[in-house]
Amino acid sequence: MNELVVATKNKGKLADFQTLFTDRYIVKSLYDYPEVPEIIEDGDTFHENAAKKAETLAAYLQKPVIADDSGLLIDALGGKPGVYSARYAGEPKNDQANIDKVLSELDGVPTQKRTARFFCVIALAEPGKETIFAEGACEGRITEKPTGSNGFGYDPIFFVPSHGQTMAELSAGTKNQLSHRARALTALKETIEGVWPK
16 A cells, blocks of 8 residues: 655644545654654745645655645634634744634624634645645634633634534534535545545
């Protein structure tokens, strides 16, 4: 079987990829390659960041690499925090500080105008081949206060209308079915079916 490297040290994210690809590939992560250089995500778009990670590591390892970049897009804030989602409140990365900043900036914005979406771009790079991209999104809106203790990041303030709960209130199984990353992964698998050998 071919080897596929997922450019992450996030065990939850790695598990998502393994679930979809273990029937076709030996899935490894950055834990298996501690010597690889750190990739600075300085692109202006999710596509640029995902491509930079995947292409740089594919060239370094001479193996196919999957990388993703994702974030929260809030319509009332003009698409912010966007590519800066993880460190929206500054360094070091702090989920609660990010949530506090978003809620402060949306103070006074009515419910119907608090629409938002989680967005994910996955890049699949292989030496000598054109990079393949897939996207996924999950629509919702920003609540006025955090609710729920599951998940991470902005999950406690991201309300999913179709389920009547925030991401942080949903079970892991339900979240994995409707998340932006799950949808991007499904799109990627459909894209590469028949293109990549088993």
